[in-house]
Amino acid sequence: MDTIKEYISANQDRFLEELFGLIRIPSISSIASHKPDMYRAAEYLKRMLLEAGADSATVFETAGNPVTYAEKIMDASWPTILIYAHMDVMPVDPIDLWKTDPFDPVIVDGKICGRGADDDKGQSFMHVKAFEYMVRSGQLKCNVKFLIEGEEEVGSPNLGDFCKKHKEMLRTDIILVSDTSMIAQDIPSITTGLRGLTYLQIEVTGPNKDLHSGLFGGAVGNPVILLSKMLASVHDENNRITIPGFYDDVLDLTSEEKELLAQAPFDVEKYKSMLGIGEVWGEKGFRVPELTGTRPTFDVCGIWAGYTGEGTKTVLPSKAFAKVSSRIVPNQDHHDIAELIKKHFESIAPPQVKVEVEILHGGPAYICPITLPAYKAAEQAFTETFGKRPVPFRSGGSIPIISTFEKVLNAKSLLMGFGLESDNIHSPNESYPVWNFMKGIETITKFYGYYTA
Amino acid sequence: MDTIKEYISANQDRFLEELFGLIRIPSISSIASHKPDMYRAAEYLKRMLLEAGADSATVFETAGNPVTYAEKIMDASWPTILIYAHMDVMPVDPIDLWKTDPFDPVIVDGKICGRGADDDKGQSFMHVKAFEYMVRSGQLKCNVKFLIEGEEEVGSPNLGDFCKKHKEMLRTDIILVSDTSMIAQDIPSITTGLRGLTYLQIEVTGPNKDLHSGLFGGAVGNPVILLSKMLASVHDENNRITIPGFYDDVLDLTSEEKELLAQAPFDVEKYKSMLGIGEVWGEKGFRVPELTGTRPTFDVCGIWAGYTGEGTKTVLPSKAFAKVSSRIVPNQDHHDIAELIKKHFESIAPPQVKVEVEILHGGPAYICPITLPAYKAAEQAFTETFGKRPVPFRSGGSIPIISTFEKVLNAKSLLMGFGLESDNIHSPNESYPVWNFMKGIETITKFYGYYTA
Numbered sequence: 001m002d003t004i005k006e007y008i009s010a011n012q013d014r015f016l017e018e019l020f021g022l023i024r025i026p027s028i029s030s031i032a033s034h035k036p037d038m039y040r041a042a043e044y045l046k047r048m049l050l051e052a053g054a055d056s057a058t059v060f061e062t063a064g065n066p067v068t069y070a071e072k073i074m075d076a077s078w079p080t081i082l083i084y085a086h087m088d089v090m091p092v093d094p095i096d097l098w099k100t101d102p103f104d105p106v107i108v109d110g111k112i113c114g115r116g117a118d119d120d121k122g123q124s125f126m127h128v129k130a131f132e133y134m135v136r137s138g139q140l141k142c143n144v145k146f147l148i149e150g151e152e153e154v155g156s157p158n159l160g161d162f163c164k165k166h167k168e169m170l171r172t173d174i175i176l177v178s179d180t181s182m183i184a185q186d187i188p189s190i191t192t193g194l195r196g197l198t199y200l201q202i203e204v205t206g207p208n209k210d211l212h213s214g215l216f217g218g219a220v221g222n223p224v225i226l227l228s229k230m231l232a233s234v235h236d237e238n239n240r241i242t243i244p245g246f247y248d249d250v251l252d253l254t255s256e257e258k259e260l261l262a263q264a265p266f267d268v269e270k271y272k273s274m275l276g277i278g279e280v281w282g283e284k285g286f287r288v289p290e291l292t293g294t295r296p297t298f299d300v301c302g303i304w305a306g307y308t309g310e311g312t313k314t315v316l317p318s319k320a321f322a323k324v325s326s327r328i329v330p331n332q333d334h335h336d337i338a339e340l341i342k343k344h345f346e347s348i349a350p351p352q353v354k355v356e357v358e359i360l361h362g363g364p365a366y367i368c369p370i371t372l373p374a375y376k377a378a379e380q381a382f383t384e385t386f387g388k389r390p391v392p393f394r395s396g397g398s399i400p401i402i403s404t405f406e407k408v409l410n411a412k413s414l415l416m417g418f419g420l421e422s423d424n425i426h427s428p429n430e431s432y433p434v435w436n437f438m439k440g441i442e443t444i445t446k447f448y449g450y451y452t453a
Numbered sequence: 454m455d456t457i458k459e460y461i462s463a464n465q466d467r468f469l470e471e472l473f474g475l476i477r478i479p480s481i482s483s484i485a486s487h488k489p490d491m492y493r494a495a496e497y498l499k500r501m502l503l504e505a506g507a508d509s510a511t512v513f514e515t516a517g518n519p520v521t522y523a524e525k526i527m528d529a530s531w532p533t534i535l536i537y538a539h540m541d542v543m544p545v546d547p548i549d550l551w552k553t554d555p556f557d558p559v560i561v562d563g564k565i566c567g568r569g570a571d572d573d574k575g576q577s578f579m580h581v582k583a584f585e586y587m588v589r590s591g592q593l594k595c596n597v598k599f600l601i602e603g604e605e606e607v608g609s610p611n612l613g614d615f616c617k618k619h620k621e622m623l624r625t626d627i628i629l630v631s632d633t634s635m636i637a638q639d640i641p642s643i644t645t646g647l648r649g650l651t652y653l654q655i656e657v658t659g660p661n662k663d664l665h666s667g668l669f670g671g672a673v674g675n676p677v678i679l680l681s682k683m684l685a686s687v688h689d690e691n692n693r694i695t696i697p698g699f700y701d702d703v704l705d706l707t708s709e710e711k712e713l714l715a716q717a718p719f720d721v722e723k724y725k726s727m728l729g730i731g732e733v734w735g736e737k738g739f740r741v742p743e744l745t746g747t748r749p750t751f752d753v754c755g756i757w758a759g760y761t762g763e764g765t766k767t768v769l770p771s772k773a774f775a776k777v778s779s780r781i782v783p784n785q786d787h788h789d790i791a792e793l794i795k796k797h798f799e800s801i802a803p804p805q806v807k808v809e810v811e812i813l814h815g816g817p818a819y820i821c822p823i824t825l826p827a828y829k830a831a832e833q834a835f836t837e838t839f840g841k842r843p844v845p846f847r848s849g850g851s852i853p854i855i856s857t858f859e860k861v862l863n864a865k866s867l868l869m870g871f872g873l874e875s876d877n878i879h880s881p882n883e884s885y886p887v888w889n890f891m892k893g894i895e896t897i898t899k900f901y902g903y904y905t906a
Contacts, residue, residue, distance in 0.1 A: 030764030091766055094663075154764060181668070195667060199765045208729030210547075210880040214648060214850035215634070217780050218750035219741040221734035224775075225684060225753055232685035235678065276661030279804040281674035288672040297671035300678055301768050306755035307776060311483030311607060312652045312813050313544055314778055314851075315754050315879055322677075323760060325767055327670050351732040360765050397667035398767075426768055427663040 004445045007133050008438050015441075016112070016434070018048060019125045022087070023105040023114040029065055029088035029154045038150045041087040042066040045128075045148050052128050053135030054146070060166075062158040065150030069169070072135065073143045079452055080143040082172035083131075084405070084413070085124030085179065086152030089116040090426045097428035111431040118432035119425035123178040123418060124148060126437060130444035139445075141452040145172060149401075152179075155199070155361030156401040163408040172411050174374040174451070177402070178440065180395050180417030183264055185436070188386040190378055191415035192370060193293060193394030194402065196328040198338040198362035199301075202227070202345055204320045205354045210306070211316040221352025223320040224305045230348055230355075231322065234298050238284035241298050243344045249332045253294055260370075264289055264393040274422065293394030297327045298341075323360075327396060334362035334400075363400015366413070374414040374451060381446035385439060416447065457898045460586050461891050468894075469565070469887070471501060472578045475540070476558040476567040482518055482541035482607045491603045494540040495519040498581075498601050505581050506588030507599070513619075515611040518603030522622070525588065526596045532905060533596040535625035536584075537858070537866070538577030538632065539605030542569040543879045550881035564884040571885035572878035576631040576871060577601060579890060583897035592898075594905040598625060602854075605632075608652070608814030609854040616861040625864050627827040627904070630855070631893065633848050633870030636717055638889070641839040643831055644868035645823060646746060646847030647855065649781040651791040651815035652754075655680070655798055657773045658807045663759070664769040674805025676773040677758045683801055683808075684775065687751050691737035694751050696797045702785045706747055713823075717742055717846040727875065746847030750780040751794075776813075780849060787815035787853075816853015819866070827867040827904060834899035838892060869900065 008015070027041040028034040039059070046057040049070035057070035065088065092102040092115050100106055105114035112122060127146070134140040147170060149159050163170060180191040206223035207216070236242050253261070266289050268280060282291040301324065306317035328337050342357040349355035368375065370392050382390035395415075402413045418440035424430045461468070480494040481487040492512070499510040502523035510523035518541065545555040545568050553559055558567035565575060580599070587593040600623060602612050616623060633644040659676040660669070689695050706714070719742050721733060735744040754777065759770035781790050795810040802808035821828065823845050835843035848868075855866045871893035877883045 030762075030766065032763070091760070091762060093760070093762065097662075197667065197767065199767065206730060209550075209877060209882075211728070212850060212879045213750075213752045213754055213778055214650065214780055215745065215848065215874065215878075216728075217745070217752045217778075217849060218748055219733050219735045219744040219849075220728060220730065221732070222752050224756050225688065228681040228684040228753070228756075229688075231678060231681040275664070275669075275673060277659060277673065277805055278807075279674070280672055281803075281805045282672045291672040292668065292670070295671055297666075299666045299670045299675050299769055300681070300759065301666055301766060302759035302761045302770070303677050303681075303773065304757045304761040306753065307544070307546070308755045308757040308774070309483075309544060309546065310485070312776065312778075313483065313606075313754060313879065314650065314652065316752055317755070320756065321761070323765065325666055325670075325765075327667055350734075352730055352734045354731075395668065396670060396672075397665060421668065424662060425668075426665045426766065429662075 004133055004442050008441060012438060015129050019122060020105045022121045022125065023116050024103055026103045027088050027150065028091050029151050030091055038065040038088065042068045042150060045087060046070065048128055049146055052132035060162065062162055064158040067150065067162055068146070068148040070146040071144065074140060078142050080145065080172045081174055081176055081451070082145040082147060082170060082411070083127045083176045085127065085148045086120045086150065087148050088150045088153050089119070089121070090153050094428060099429055107434060110435065111433050112437065113429065113431045115430050117430050118419045118423040119430065120152065120179045122432040122437055123440065126178060126418065126440035126444055127176070130441045133445055134448050140448070142448065145170065152401065155363060157361065159401050160404045160408065163404060167408065170409055172409065175405055175411050175413040177399065177413050177415050178417050179399055180397065180415045181419035181421055182417060183391060183393060185420060187265060188382045188388060188390040189264065189393050190375065190382065190390045191395045191417055192368045192392040194366040194415070195396050195398050196332065196334050196363050196365035197325060197398040197400060198328065198334045198341070199325045199360045200338060200341055201358045201360055202322045202324060203356045205318065206352060207316070207318050210318050213314040213316040216316050220316060221350065222316055223353055224317060226350050226353050227320040227322060230345060231300060233348065239281065240283055243340055245340050246296070246337065250296060250329055251331050260392060261289060261293060261394060264391045289393065292396030294329055296329050296332060299325050301325050327398065328365055330365045330367050332365065334364055338362055363398060364403040366399070366402045368412060368415060372412055372414065374412070377450035378414055378416050378447055380450040381443050384446050385443045416444070457586055457895050461894060465891060468582050472575060473558045475574045475578065476569050477556055479556045480541050480603065481544050482604050483544055488518070491518040491541065495521045495603060498540055499523065501581055502599055505585035513615065515615055517611040520603065520612070520615055521599070521601040523599040524597065527593060531595050533598060533625045534627055534629055534904070535598040535600060535623060535864070536580045536629045538580065538601045539573045539603065540601050541603045541606050542574070543606050547881060552882055560887060563888065564886050565890065566882065566884045568883050570883050571872045571876040572883065573605065573632045575885040575890055576893065579631060579871065579893035579897055580629070583894045586898055587901050593901070595901065598623065605854065608816060610814065612854050613857045613861065616857060620861065623862055625862065628858055628864050628866040630852065630866050630868050631870050632852055633850065633868045634872035634874055635870060636844060636846060638873060640718060641835045641841060641843040642717065642846050643828065643835065643843045644848045644870055645821045645845040647819045647868070648849050648851050649785065649787050649816050649818035650778060650851040650853060651781065651787045651794070652778045652813045653791060653794055654811045654813055655775045655777060656809045658771065659805060660769070660771050663771050666767040666769040669769050673769060674803065675769055676806055677770060679803050679806050680773040680775060683798060684753060686801065692734065693736055696793055698793050699749070699790070703749060703782055704784050713845060714742060714746060714847060717844045742846065745849030747782055749782050749785060752778050754778050780851065781818055783818045783820050785818065787817055791815055816851060817856040819855045821865060821868060825865055825867065827865070830903035831867055831869050831900055833903040834896050837899050838896045
């Protein structure tokens with residue numbers, strides 16, 4: 001095999017079957033009963049990495065889910081690339097909206113369909129196969145380390161400690177991450193910024209039991225209505241967040257940054273039509289890419305109270321719950337923002353209800369400078385395989401652990417994602433085009449070449 | 454057996470075991486899969502009524518759930534009493550809050566515990582047993598008809614047609630209903646007013662699928678936040694409902710009516726402590742009994758959207774749902790109010806979402822004049838059995854079919870309820886004190902006496 005293109009074409013059925021084996025393991029990190037699946041996924045990846053050419057691979061215990069670590073050390077004086085990925089996936093409900101079984105992957109219309117097809121099993125597996133090619137073709141001119149964790153979707157609560165404990169083992173020049181999207185299949189891009197995150201649960205308690213809405217309605221504060229009033233007050237008429245202090249640490253973009261971001265093409269009509277919405281929304285005075293890339297948010301991810309079954313039940317519920325999440329931007333501290341949100345909801349609680357707020361998880365935002373040598377290498381790799389120069393852009397998503405890497409491992413991360421906005425990650429019918437999977441493998445091998453040149 | 458007291462004391466274990474047989478049938482009318490249970494309940498009541506002394510008893514088919522009808526015709530020239538009750542019950546969720554199996558009745562601390570223990574199996578069964586005593590003791594001086602339906606908890610959608618079809622069969626001088634509460638165990642009362650009801654479901658649709666809250670958050674309208682804003686806007690700062698036209702048909706109470714209602718004792722501190730709330734709520738300028746008895750309301754009975762499971766999921770939901778209900782007062786039309794609510798929500802929908810509103814069921818309010826001969830007879834009966842004169846009061850609950858009876862059967866209903874506010878009807882751990890069950894039987898037999906005297 002001379003070239004990566006030939007290698008892919010000769011091995012693509014095997015690549016997909018190996019990836020399918022990983023997707024078949026329902027490694028949902030937020031549901032405790034799936035813990036054994038986390039170990040199955042970790043062992044599966046260990047075997048795959050050894051088969052691909054790693055010198056050693058180990059499944060490490062943590063206080064939570066296991067971590068798979070593998071390495072190939074060529075020469076201590078050569079540069080080291082650490083690939084970070086995650087084997088855990090999001091829950092699959094609402095399950096009835098899936099067109100195929102989320103854990104029985106199939107290819108439909110050229111797309112791999114299943115939970116984790118993109119995020120992050122599909123994307124992480126590109127690295128395993130790119131590594132395999134580099135080893136087998138004798139072209140590997142660097143040391144490679146794989147760090148694949150099982151708690152990314154729940155905020156990586158134990159990976160920081162793991163990094164501190166294994167600082168020397170994880171020593172690297174650059175961290176490579178494929179857990180983000182491109183602007184479009186024909187617009188290659190490299191993510192240069194990520195938002196941070198904080199996630200909380202709000203519990204509003206009114207009367208000590210569910211009440212008959214006829215006998216008590218009109219005289220007893222309805223927890224759903226009072227929660228609605230609290231949630232409704234979080235955004236003002238310009239959709240700015242009203243929580244005191246929320247924007248205090250948000251830095252305005254420089255005109256240079258604004259210009260750079262404006263290079264990323266964006267078609268609001270296509271966006272609306274893709275999402276089936278009549279209008280976009282958001283903080284007044286910002287374009288959509290600015291909103292998702294550079295502005296903090298407050299969203300409700302879930303809400304529930306009272307009777308939600310078939311038909312009617314005339315009940316005045318005792319409790320109402322909401323899961324809320326805030327995306328934060330560089331210079332905002334996720335602990336501070338979580339505390340601001342918690343205090344705000346506790347302070348605006350009307351006297352008819354008790355409000356309890358639990359902070360569930362969080363992580364800071366991240367910026368990758370485009371002057372980084374690894375960025376330059378990735379730029380060359382994309383330009384070669386996609387035939388056009390990639391656009392730098394800021395994504396609205398979060399990979400909280402990346403800031404920990406910077407602090408603990410003293411290494412920058414390069415976000416080389418090949419996903420698409422249409423991949424439905426975190427949603428029913430997650431998918432990942434086979435084309436992107438193969439193009440990703442190709443581009444990663446080119447990155448190795450330019451980075452070590 | 455000379456007296457009702459002796460009869461009850463000799464037969465009370467049998468009375469309870471017969472009632473338990475009815476409670477054991479999970480006749481939940483709002484859940485379609487319980488349809489067979491509706492037939493089991495109807496047949497059970499038919500057998501009970503025949504055993505109690507009815508000349509005939511029939512289970513009638515309707516377009517929905519069956520109706521059990523029974524009668525004993527003593528003399529066509531004697532007055533006729535029709536007893537209306539319902540055999541269907543509310544759903545039991547949240548099931549994990551029940552301390553005992555809702556469909557395996559037991560007596561705990563002198564209370565019958567189970568779904569329907571009060572509403573309306575316990576209360577309707579008092580009539581079966583009072584009738585049994587009147588027949589067996591040879592004291593029955595009137596004709597008695599029983600009309601027991603299976604769709605009260607879903608708004609009696611088919612009973613109006615049934616009444617029209619069987620108008621002659623159902624001809625009566627007065628309708629007796631035990632489906633309401635007393636003010637307290639030591640404050641006997643007769644319900645002289647009921648609120649009406651309309652019940653709707655609101656569906657808010659934003660993006661065409663659940664989205665990743667990081668990638669899209671801040672630029673796509675969140676259906677939960679937008680629904681919260683709509684729900685929050687329904688009450689103004691004085692907790693008055695802002696829906697245009699909502700109060701147009703509400704009549705102010707006369708000073709005489711106000712005075713009468715003020716006779717019903719009410720202790721706001723006891724009320725707050727019973728419900729575990731720090732403050733009552735409601736339209737400014739009204740006391741609690743005025744709020745629940747004489748003012749219309751808007752409540753949210755259920756809400757759901759997005760991720761409601763364990764842990765976290767960073768999702769921007771595609772849809773948000775709410776079940777909302779309005780209690781209405783005399784002179785308000787439930788069809789009109791339902792249309793007002795529907796139109797209001799459709800009109801305030803922001804451009805980022807689609808709002809669909811479905812009207813589920815409804816019924817008008819009711820007033821029973823205290824000059825009615827049946828009211829006077831009930832007043833005497835309560836005074837004899839409770840040792841004090843009952844207080845007339847308006848309840849916040851609804852029995853929509855009562856207005857239909859007035860129109861179709863041209864008969865007034867007397868609301869002789871023996872429930873307590875602490876019975877948890879429509880809630881987990883529904884109960885009904887054995888004392889009230891037996892006292893109810895006694896009082897009903899006295900009513901027969903005074904009414905036919």
